[in-house]
Amino acid sequence: MKKIAVFVEDMYHELELWYPYYRLQEAGFQPVLVGTGDKKEYLSKRDLPAKEEVSIRDANAADYDGVVVPGGFAPDKMRRSKEMLSFVQECFDDGKLVAAICHGPWVLISARVLAGKKCTSCAAIIDDVVNAGGKFEDAEAVVDGNLVTSRSPKDLPAFMKAVLSVLQS
Amino acid sequence: MKKIAVFVEDMYHELELWYPYYRLQEAGFQPVLVGTGDKKEYLSKRDLPAKEEVSIRDANAADYDGVVVPGGFAPDKMRRSKEMLSFVQECFDDGKLVAAICHGPWVLISARVLAGKKCTSCAAIIDDVVNAGGKFEDAEAVVDGNLVTSRSPKDLPAFMKAVLSVLQS
Numbered sequence: 001m002k003k004i005a006v007f008v009e010d011m012y013h014e015l016e017l018w019y020p021y022y023r024l025q026e027a028g029f030q031p032v033l034v035g036t037g038d039k040k041e042y043l044s045k046r047d048l049p050a051k052e053e054v055s056i057r058d059a060n061a062a063d064y065d066g067v068v069v070p071g072g073f074a075p076d077k078m079r080r081s082k083e084m085l086s087f088v089q090e091c092f093d094d095g096k097l098v099a100a101i102c103h104g105p106w107v108l109i110s111a112r113v114l115a116g117k118k119c120t121s122c123a124a125i126i127d128d129v130v131n132a133g134g135k136f137e138d139a140e141a142v143v144d145g146n147l148v149t150s151r152s153p154k155d156l157p158a159f160m161k162a163v164l165s166v167l168q169s
Numbered sequence: 170m171k172k173i174a175v176f177v178e179d180m181y182h183e184l185e186l187w188y189p190y191y192r193l194q195e196a197g198f199q200p201v202l203v204g205t206g207d208k209k210e211y212l213s214k215r216d217l218p219a220k221e222e223v224s225i226r227d228a229n230a231a232d233y234d235g236v237v238v239p240g241g242f243a244p245d246k247m248r249r250s251k252e253m254l255s256f257v258q259e260c261f262d263d264g265k266l267v268a269a270i271c272h273g274p275w276v277l278i279s280a281r282v283l284a285g286k287k288c289t290s291c292a293a294i295i296d297d298v299v300n301a302g303g304k305f306e307d308a309e310a311v312v313d314g315n316l317v318t319s320r321s322p323k324d325l326p327a328f329m330k331a332v333l334s335v336l337q338s
Contacts, residue, residue: 157195
């Protein structure tokens with residue numbers, strides 16, 4: 001069964017983490033909650049807990065078929081983790097799924113994978129995305145090769161349709 | 170596009186409402202948040218807001234192709250709404266989808282649709298389900314004709330797979 005890392009940290013957006021998590025399960029993949037290793041359990045913006053299944057310090061990108069980065073303010077913490085950035089870079093370089101929604105693209109910026117790529121994001125961080133060289137598009141889901149991005153929780157159905165199309169291609 | 174009512178009230182479980190909502194959208198259905206009409210916006214157990222799209226007082230079961238009842242403690246409020254119970258009964262009698270997860274079967278009990286039916290529920294309400302004549306099974310998703318039930322948030326992938334199989338049959 002294909003393993004997909006779903007990054008988690010405090011202040012994650014509850015739906016942007018759990019919708020992909022359960023949707024991947026439904027489609028026959030094995031989502032794994034990969035945290036920064038700072039805690040055993042992280043709390044969403046509204047204190048919904050999520051247990052870390054694997055610490056990024058113990059995670060090997062070679063064992064995974066892709067990564068999903070949820071939004072909320074968690075990406076602000078995730079982008080400080082060198083291990084998480086390396087994990088994203090390795091997935092990206094190997095042509096594996098790299099997906100991010102809402103504020104998730106902050107992690108893609110710091111992992112330096114956005115330059116020249118079509119992508120989207122939460123409106124608040126468009127400047128950051130463009131400054132990183134991303135070709136911003138205002139669409140519910142943008143796919144550029146193995147890169148999938150979306151804007152907000154309302155885009156989750158389109159986001160996961162795009163994610164699964166990349167995983168199943 | 171087929172409309173599916175997703176019942177909402179205060180203290181709903183965030184994932185048991187929003188996962189089905191977005192998953193139905195992804196599959197090409199039109200989910201509609203139908204509330205008791207007591208408020209314009211309801212708060213989940215952890216205060217995640219959900220706006221009522223239609224009040225049950227204005228909803229006509231004939232316009233819908235089924236109903237999903239999420240869990241949390243919201244079903245304790247929903248089962249007090251005679252309009253919601255009638256809506257469920259009418260869907261059930263017309264052979265349309267009637268789906269409930271976790272504490273959602275409380276609404277099915279009060280709508281008197283469980284007697285003699287294979288079903289499951291949150292462990293805490295098994296006695297209520299059995300006393301209502303339900304044939305309890307401990308499984309992630311139980312389908313009996315147009316009736317779909319599941320036990321907990323962890324069952325969401327199996328729950329929605331079963332819901333979609335009924336809708337698409």
